[in-house]
Amino acid sequence: MPSATPAPKTIQQCVAARKGGPFQMTTTQYPVPGPDEICIRNRAVALNPLDWKNLHQGMMVESWPCIFGIDTAGVVEVTGKNVTGIKAGDAVMSLAGHGGRAGAFQDVTTVPANYACRKPAAWTFEQAATVPLCYLTAVSAIIKGLGVPLPHLREAPKNNEPNLDDLTSPITTTKQPELPKQPVELTSVLILGGSSGVGASAVQLLRHALPELVIITTNSPEHNDRVTQLGATACVDRTLGGAQLVKAIKQASPNAKGVDAIIDAVAGALDGNGAVFDSFRDDGPKLYSHVMTGAKVNVPNGVKGATVYGRMAFQVEGGEAAMARLFDLVDAGKFKLPLEVEVVGKGLDVIGSGLDKLKAGVSGKKLVVSL
């Protein structure tokens, strides 16, 4: 039902005026949602590597000034006339987008309703804000990069999600997705970057989809406990490098023969000039699912490479409801908060210093700004 909530007339935005910054605070009119959109009053926004890459490298920036921020959690204030499953007052977590009104780094973000789902009650706004992009990217990496279907995208809708039948968005479909006729049969997957947000999400989704799968990750040893609790079979010290890294990965793989597939969440294949490609099983499918990081990885002959990104998750069968299905997974205890969360401060004006901290490097945690 469209909301009648009276909204303030103006909002504050944190705007990157030009490449490299600085950010400036500006005031603009309160947005009007499209028929399938919602306006979210942001309570917390996550800081993602893509944000500082956009700021300093203009990685995905079409024009300046630009509003960044890809992840948010907050409270819905206004809904478009076609939106039925989410209403004003709902606490949600949502993918955002950069550029203008869809960016997260402002008071109110306007996105398609299916970018959002209810915030799990057990998660704070700060925790919830760290999840959508990493989860959606992991979905893409598994389905588009490895050809492995994810069962949670096929499960029957619960009552707690947008009514997708009522949306008129071109990405909406009312059909239940079909699994591929012959899903790729994998016995082992290596995840480069098991303690990254994307990697820790992929571990959980793969474990749920393929309970018997051998999942090996690379990460710093201090994160082994957390990554194995999320579902990894074995963790390999990512600092080993080159031949030592490959040896350790092979030792952890079935019959020490190597892995069937790799999800590279962190451009880890660049370490040791691509040595990690020697971790493949000789007679295996040799799939390489490469999360788009901005770094170029040369994929050797004989390896089937695919580059993936977060928004791709909405394009897979069942993916239009990927966020609603995330709520169900969390609710069923099958998807846990991937990483610890560090709140770097409160207010739009701390986003710049927070991104500086992120660019300097983080280990096994997501940085968040409270609003």
Ligand SMILES: NC(=O)c1ccc[n+]([C@@H]2O[C@H](COP(=O)([O-])OP(=O)(O)OC[C@H]3O[C@@H](n4cnc5c(N)ncnc54)[C@H](OP(=O)(O)O)[C@@H]3O)[C@@H](O)[C@H]2O)c1
């Ligand atoms: N295009 C898209 O749609 C999209 C979406 C999401 C993410 N991304 C990209 O994907 C990458 C990961 O994003 P994220 O948010 O998941 O990152 P993140 O959580 O900030 O990643 C930090 C973690 O990466 C690990 N790491 C870094 N280099 C590594 C290496 N060579 N081998 C193994 N682990 C390594 C570190 O592990 P340890 O501390 O354990 O050493 C650290 O814990 C970023 O480059 C991001 O830009 C792209």
